[in-house]
Amino acid sequence: xxxxxxxxxxxxxxxxxxxxxxxxxxxxxxxxxxxxxxxxxxxxxxxxxxxxxxxxxxxxxxxxxxxxxxxxxxxxxxxxxxxxxxxxxxxxxxxxxxxxxxxxxxxxxxxxxxxxxxxxxxxxxxxxxxxxxxxxxxxxxxxxxxxxxxxxxxxxxxxxxxxxxxxxxxxxxxxxxxxxxxxxxxxxxxxxxxxxxxxxxxxxxxxxxxxxxxxxxxxxxxxxxxxxxxxxxxxxxxxxxxxxxxxxxxxxxxxxxxxxxxxxxxxxxxxxxxxxxxxxxxxxxxxxxxxxx
Amino acid sequence: xxxxxxxxxxxxxxxxxxxxxxxxxxxxxxxxxxxxxxxxxxxxxxxxxxxxxxxxxxxxxxxxxxxxxxxxxxxxxxxxxxxxxxxxxxxxxxxxxxxxxxxxxxxxxxxxxxxxxxxxxxxxxxxxxxxxxxxxxxxxxxxxxxxxxxxxxxxxxxxxxxxxxxxxxxxxxxxxxxxxxxxxxxxxxxxxxxxxxxxxxxxxxxxxxxxxxxxxxxxxxxxxxxxxxxxxxxxxxxxxxxxxxxxxxxxxxxxxxxxxxxxxxxxxxxxxxxxxxxxxxxxxxxxxxxxxxxxxxxxxxxxxxxxxxxxxxxxxxxx
Numbered sequence: 327x328x329x330x331x332x333x334x335x336x337x338x339x340x341x342x343x344x345x346x347x348x349x350x351x352x353x354x355x356x357x358x359x360x361x362x363x364x365x366x367x368x369x370x371x372x373x374x375x376x377x378x379x380x381x382x383x384x385x386x387x388x389x390x391x392x393x394x395x396x397x398x399x400x401x402x403x404x405x406x407x408x409x410x411x412x413x414x415x416x417x418x419x420x421x422x423x424x425x426x427x428x429x430x431x432x433x434x435x436x437x438x439x440x441x442x443x444x445x446x447x448x449x450x451x452x453x454x455x456x457x458x459x460x461x462x463x464x465x466x467x468x469x470x471x472x473x474x475x476x477x478x479x480x481x482x483x484x485x486x487x488x489x490x491x492x493x494x495x496x497x498x499x500x501x502x503x504x505x506x507x508x509x510x511x512x513x514x515x516x517x518x519x520x521x522x523x524x525x526x527x528x529x530x531x532x533x534x535x536x537x538x539x540x541x542x543x544x545x546x547x548x549x550x551x552x553x554x555x556x557x558x559x560x561x562x563x564x565x566x567x568x569x570x571x572x573x574x575x576x577x578x579x580x581x582x583x584x585x586x587x588x589x590x591x592x593x594x595x596x597x598x599x600x601x602x603x604x605x606x607x608x609x610x611x612x613x614x615x616x617x618x619x
Numbered sequence: 620x621x622x623x624x625x626x627x628x629x630x631x632x633x634x635x636x637x638x639x640x641x642x643x644x645x646x647x648x649x650x651x652x653x654x655x656x657x658x659x660x661x662x663x664x665x666x667x668x669x670x671x672x673x674x675x676x677x678x679x680x681x682x683x684x685x686x687x688x689x690x691x692x693x694x695x696x697x698x699x700x701x702x703x704x705x706x707x708x709x710x711x712x713x714x715x716x717x718x719x720x721x722x723x724x725x726x727x728x729x730x731x732x733x734x735x736x737x738x739x740x741x742x743x744x745x746x747x748x749x750x751x752x753x754x755x756x757x758x759x760x761x762x763x764x765x766x767x768x769x770x771x772x773x774x775x776x777x778x779x780x781x782x783x784x785x786x787x788x789x790x791x792x793x794x795x796x797x798x799x800x801x802x803x804x805x806x807x808x809x810x811x812x813x814x815x816x817x818x819x820x821x822x823x824x825x826x827x828x829x830x831x832x833x834x835x836x837x838x839x840x841x842x843x844x845x846x847x848x849x850x851x852x853x854x855x856x857x858x859x860x861x862x863x864x865x866x867x868x869x870x871x872x873x874x875x876x877x878x879x880x881x882x883x884x885x886x887x888x889x890x891x892x893x894x895x896x897x898x899x900x901x902x903x904x905x906x907x908x909x910x911x912x913x914x915x916x917x918x919x920x921x922x923x924x925x926x927x928x929x930x931x932x933x934x935x936x937x938x
Contacts, residue, residue: 338884386760387929393922394761403880407761454880 327424327455329354330361334458334470345478345488348471352479358424361462362469363476369465370434371444373401376464379441380405402466406456409448422450427459477575477589486574495576495614496594500605501567502527503560504535504549514542514593515549519571521584523608527565530584530611531591535569541596568600569593576614584608586615625701625719625726626752628937633728633752637721638701640669642728652703654730655714656681656795669696671705673741673826674713677795680822692741708732709743710894711796712828718746726750727908731917733893734900737767739803739828740796745907750914752937753905756895757875758919758926764875764897771804774890777871778808782847787868791854791886795819796894797873798851802830809845811836813852813861841865905932 333351337344348362361367381391386408395404422430430447434440444463448456461467471479478488499519508515514535520527535545545567553561575589626633632644640650647664654660654670656677661670663682670678672689679687690696692715695704700722705715710731717728727748736742764770774790781788792798798816810833812820817835824830834840836850842865850865857870872886875893883889896904901923905913915923916937927934 335880335884339887384760390760390922390926393919394759397759397919398761398879399881404761407763407878453878457880 327422327427327458328452330358330424331454331458335454337470344471344475345482348475348479349482353483358428359476361424361467363471363473364469366465366467366469367462370431370463371440373464373466376444376460377401377405379445380409383445384408384410400457402460402464403457406448406453406460409445409456420450421452421455422447427451427462431463473577473587474589477577480575480577495611496570496572497521497606497611498568498597498600498604499530499571500527500565500602501563501569502529502565503532503557504545504563505559506550506553506556506561507559508542508546513537515546517569519569520565520605521608521611522605523584527605528584528608530582530586530608531571531573531588533591533593535593535596537593537596544598545596565602565605568597568602568604570595570597576611578615584611586611622722622724625721625724625750626728633937635698635701635719635721638698638703638719640698640701640703642717642719643730650698652717653678654708654717654728655711657711657731657793660730671713671715674715676822676826677713677819680819681795706746707741707744709734709736709740712740712799712823712826714740716744716746718748724749726752727910729753729904731756731895732904733896734904735764735767737800737804737894739800739830740894743904745904748908748910750912751905751908751910752914752916753901753923754895754917755901755915755920755923756918757878757893757897758901758915758923760898762875762878762893762897763899764891764893767804767892770873770890770892771801771806774801774871774873774892775806777869777888777890778805778849781869782808785846785867787842787848787850787865789850789852789857789862789865789868789870790890791857791870791872792816792851792874794853797892798853799823799828799830800892800894801851801873802833803828805849807831809834809848811840811845811848811850813850813856815853815856816851842868 336342336347394408395401398404434443448459451459482488499521501517502520503518505515514537517535518529518532520529549561549563552563555562572594573588573591577587579587626635631641631646631648633642640652641648642652643654643660644651649666651665652669656674661678668685668687672691675687675689690705692705692707695702702720704718706718708714708716708730710733716730719726725748727746731754732743734743778788792801794816799820802810812833812835814835820830820833871888871890873890873892875895876882877889877891912933913927914935914937920936924934924936
């Protein structure tokens, strides 16, 4: 919990190397990555309720809590600092880590028992982690980084440059959909690539097939000649054309059939002579995911 | 019934009509009683200065040739119709609260103070009084200090981690008071000092304050000559680029203001270590004086006044 608070604080500095900070955080054992990037967790209690609880615990009048909030500029921070600490500080207080805090929240009892559980947890946390905890439970938490920064951090962890321009993790994928016409000035058609999975083809990404001019023309000819179905500008095509695909990072994504999102995908080669059976299995891609399960 | 106030609030600062002197005046006055050597309390230009013996060397070091005399802690001195004495404030070495008595009425001016003994400054000693003029720099319940050993251990761990990584640690701290408190309170190790810090440290060391040896930063002092060192420097040295040649380095700031996330964020790493009383300390100090009237100065004055009134204590703001 304190590590996440420290990370958020460090990320807030103007000269922060955000991918490096996130990579260093993840390298210490990624806990609750969903909190780094993505939507805020649902709120468990309204901020006003928390404030009432802390006022009750501290015995301080509302006007003094207002003055404290004005001084910190942040209600969660003020409440975290105001809450009296747990009994005398122990020499080595057992400070709850993030997984324990989240597990505790997931098992939160209803009603008045929640108040006791939340305040008890809050008292065990140092103030900076406590403010974070209050934001989590009141729905005012904001994930500190974007998906792009998270992807860059993963590159760093894989020993790659943060913004890797060189293609990495190459795989062979097969085309299953393609644009029938090129937009003016486009360098190639939008195509959808798939990997093998249980005798099916599972789409993994849609991207522009940027190829040398002669290959672009040849590909467009092949697409028009072999289209089997049309979906607006899109054509279904037989799964025969194999492409070598590069990308800079991989993130888990449950909303995709493939379960992953590729960052910065790009076509490295068109391999018209390869057998579609040479396309990689989806498992070879998911195996590249960092161990976050 | 209302007797004349022992102290009045003037444009030049706190003034005692019975003794015709000012305390920590902000304008030049004939006779100034000074609580401690920080520049917002010990200003230039007064005709004469009175402070504790312990505070005098630093005040002379900072102000140069001034007409100044020292007095021992607890030693009563008659000035005109008033009797004054100086009492430990625990803020920095030599710092004092000033007790002023006139016609049986006792007022105490806290100066800056902290209630936790830091092992270096003379420990805060509450003085019973009718009226207590208290600083309240940190007069909000968000300010609660950890015990000094906890904070020193945090700083020591940061220093050790930097040293292990081959990074020089640079700690920004006020050159008089906080710097020496750190030098005294941190575990042994190579401590380098900015010249401004070293000068004050030498003055205090020569007085007999228990300060271990430190190394003045000169052009010959480099990270290679002192691997794993901690450098203590005033905050403005960090912003001036003075520390650039010690790269790679990690910087941190030790101050009560580091309580606030926004302040920590502005400086990188912050350690909450203050030479002022925290909220519990302020409240304890007021209670310990038994004062029936409290005046707040420096800091969250209006908040503290109102809080005192809430507690049933007559309170005002020094204005």
